[in-house]
Amino acid sequence: MNVEISFTQEPIAIPPIDLPSLEIGACVEFHGIVRETEEGTALASLQYEAYERMAESELRRAISELAVAFPCEAVLFIHRLGWVAVGEPSMYLRVLSSHRKEAFMFALTLLDRLKMDVPIWKVAYRES
Numbered sequence: 001m002n003v004e005i006s007f008t009q010e011p012i013a014i015p016p017i018d019l020p021s022l023e024i025g026a027c028v029e030f031h032g033i034v035r036e037t038e039e040g041t042a043l044a045s046l047q048y049e050a051y052e053r054m055a056e057s058e059l060r061r062a063i064s065e066l067a068v069a070f071p072c073e074a075v076l077f078i079h080r081l082g083w084v085a086v087g088e089p090s091m092y093l094r095v096l097s098s099h100r101k102e103a104f105m106f107a108l109t110l111l112d113r114l115k116m117d118v119p120i121w122k123v124a125y126r127e128s
Contacts, residue, residue, distance in 0.1 A: 002074040003063055005056050009082045012092050020073050024096050026103035030111065032091035034084050044125045045085045051119040055079075062113045070106035072097035079120060090122075 002020055017027060034046050063075050076094040084090045093110065097103035114120070 001063075001067055001072060003060060003077075004075070005059050005077045007050055007052050007055070007079050007081050009080070012078050012080060012089050014078075014092055014094075015076070017094070017096075020096065023098050024073055026095075026097045026100040028093075028095045028097075028100070028103040028107045030091075030093040030107055031089045032093075033089050034086050036086045038124050041124075041126050043086055045083050046090065047083050047123045047125065048079065048081050048090060049121050049123075050079065050081055055118050055120055058118045059110075059114070062110060062117060066106050066109055066113075070097070070102040070109065072102060072106050075106075075110075 034043070036043060059077060072095050074094075074096040076092070078092040080088075080090045093107055095103045095107045095110075097106065
């Protein structure tokens with residue numbers, strides 16, 4: 001399986017899809033976008049921080065484990081660090097698989113694991 005993980009201070013640039021096999025039948029993409037409110041309060045932006053080396057290690061471990069239950073061919077994960085304004089993407093995930101069910105389940109489960117296990121934090125900055 002091809003796995004690419006990156007962290008960036010810049011706006012997320014999504015690379016074109018490069019099919020590793022002609023057996024790919026599903027491409028699931030998720031864009032995490034900063035909402036304008038959190039817990040009922042207006043936001044100005046979010047600031048993201050990560051322990052990058054550990055975050056990458058935890059993501060790779062989760063991806064390897066999930067690939068057993070939901071086989072896929074490729075995973076691309078990009079996360080913004082630093083300030084991310086309302087309306088901008090903070091995260092991007094692409095999963096390529098032979099079948100849609102595995103691709104959707106892989107993406108959904110990885111996103112849940114990300115929230116629980118991966119050392120990426122956000123600080124909300126409220127509008128004054």
